[in-house]
Amino acid sequence: MSQMRALVVDDEPDLRELLDITLSRMGLDVDTAEDLASARRCLADRSDYALCLTDMRLPDGNGLTLIKEINRDHEQIPVAMITAFGKVEDAVTALKYGAFDFVSKPVDLEVLRNLVRTALKLRQDDAEKAAAEPAATVGKAPATEKPAAPEVLDDDEKSLLLQRLIGRSEAIKRVRQTIVKLARSQAPVFISGDSGTGKELAARLIHDLGPRSEEPFIAVNCGAIPSELMESEFFGHIKGSFTGADADKEGLFQAAQGGTLFLDEVADLPLPMQVKLLRVIQEKTVRPIGGRQELKIDVRILSASHKPLKPLVEDGSFRNDLYYRLNVIELHMPCLAERRGDIALLAGHFLDSIGEQWGEPPRTLGEDAIEALRQHNYSGNVRELVNILQRAVTLCEGDVITRDDLSLDQDAIPADGGIAERPEDRSLDDYIEDVERRILENALREARYNKTEAARQLGITFRSLRYKLKKYGID
Ligand SMILES: Nc1ncnc2c1ncn2[C@@H]1O[C@H](COP(=O)(O)OP(=O)(O)OP(=O)(O)O)[C@@H](O)[C@H]1O
Ligand SMILES: [Mg+2]
Secondary structure (H helix, E strand, O other), X not given: OOOOEEEEEOOOHHHHHHHHHHHHHOOOEEEEEOOHHHHHHHHHHOXXXXXXXXXXXXXXXXXHHHHHHHHHHOOOOOEEEEEOOOOHHHHHHXXXXXXXXXXXXXXXXXXXXXXXXXXXXXXXXXXXXXXXXXXXXXXXXXXXXXXXXXXXXXXXHHHHHHOOOOOOOHHHHHHHHHHHHXXXXXXXXXXXXXXXXXXXXHHHHHHHOOOOOOOOEEXXXXXXXXXXXXXXXXXXXXXXXXXXXXXXXXOHHHHOOOOEXXXXXXXXXXXXXXXXXXXXXHHOEEOOEOOOOOEEOOOEEEEEEOOOHHHHHHOOOOOHHHHHHHOOEEEEOOOHHHHHHHHXXXXXXXXXXXXXXXXXXXXXXXXXXXXXXXXXXXXXHHHHXXXXXXXXXXXXXXXEEOHHHHOOOOOOOOOOOOOOOOOOOOOHHHHHHHHHHHHHHHHXXXXXXXXXXXXXXXXXOHHHHHHHHHHHOOO
């Protein structure tokens, strides 16, 4: 391959020169432009740039315009924005316009070099893609569904990965397409969606399909870390910095270095931690507890919550500035009720994999069972479907799972909140406690007695689950 080339657009000659030297040292050829007009001329001359870096304020217009044009006419060129110091809004806007990343002034050369390396990996992926066979198709149709038109995907490997997200509904197809785009960007993504809709799966795909795929993917459940340990978990600590710190400890940010940190259930972050996190995300450095030095970090942040964040921002329990920073792009995972057409396909897939995992021959679903699954109200979405099938496989005596094996009514908490009438001989408190106890027991069973998991399914914090279990004497 010939030498890779970058385009640097900035009206300050000093900065142009600094960027030119830095990129050249990384083995790139560099073209520079001092305004929009000359940048456009460069792009018209050659469209094989491996990277474009543009300033925001240019003499004849805004760098955002250039980002827009490049995304329209040269989609394959990763473009990053140079933003003024402290202008978080500008960085966010640039990411929303399709910049894959940003670097703020004064330019930190290490941050810049990380950014360039990511861009070059994107470019390399594209080159490999072009060399690979062009078309690939997704998922075979089961007998019960009519086959869908084959979907053309980027390359074999990517399509294989994307197949982990099962479904042929329009809603899921859109999610897959969005994931492919988000994987290229370095922008923070907030993944919304009800419990069990596949938020974590989506986060992994964004990581696995992107330029950081070879680096770590670290998932952390923000609701499961006791608040007094949080800072040390996230940023690490130095031996002796507090009682009990008997060795140096690496934080999650350091563990995710070069890769992705997935902040799951981010709505559960206590406010003081939100402040610290915001600082880290903005400054791209962490300081371990008791440490003297700030460590540079290069980590992409993905986050998720089954609770919508907006209302929490409004009632003051989630910081607006952090919300703004995490939610640069939102990916919404549709719930099963919005894509009932996918239920049979998902069920077939899970039955196969349960059989495989448990070393048993795969069961099939009877017509009545399929119909019942299609009708069921899933408060726990795909995760609940998996649980129902696991239970059914355990209960089922033959090869075919029947409606009865599914025992759907046993623990149904109707989605319409249709709780039975309160018996007259019971007080309201009594009755509510009873319902709560049943819900807790069901959740524990479904989570296979994993409390963290049960808390997650119930949408409550680990602490609050622990409290409730104690209250009801459930062990
Ligand atoms: N479209 C899908 N195709 C295949 N498997 C899926 C799909 N969606 C979800 N799953 C599976 O369902 C289970 C739940 O998914 P995941 O943990 O990603 O959901 P979540 O949205 O993070 O849930 P929660 O809000 O409870 O944390 C996982 O086993 C996941 O692999
Ligand atoms: Mg999750």
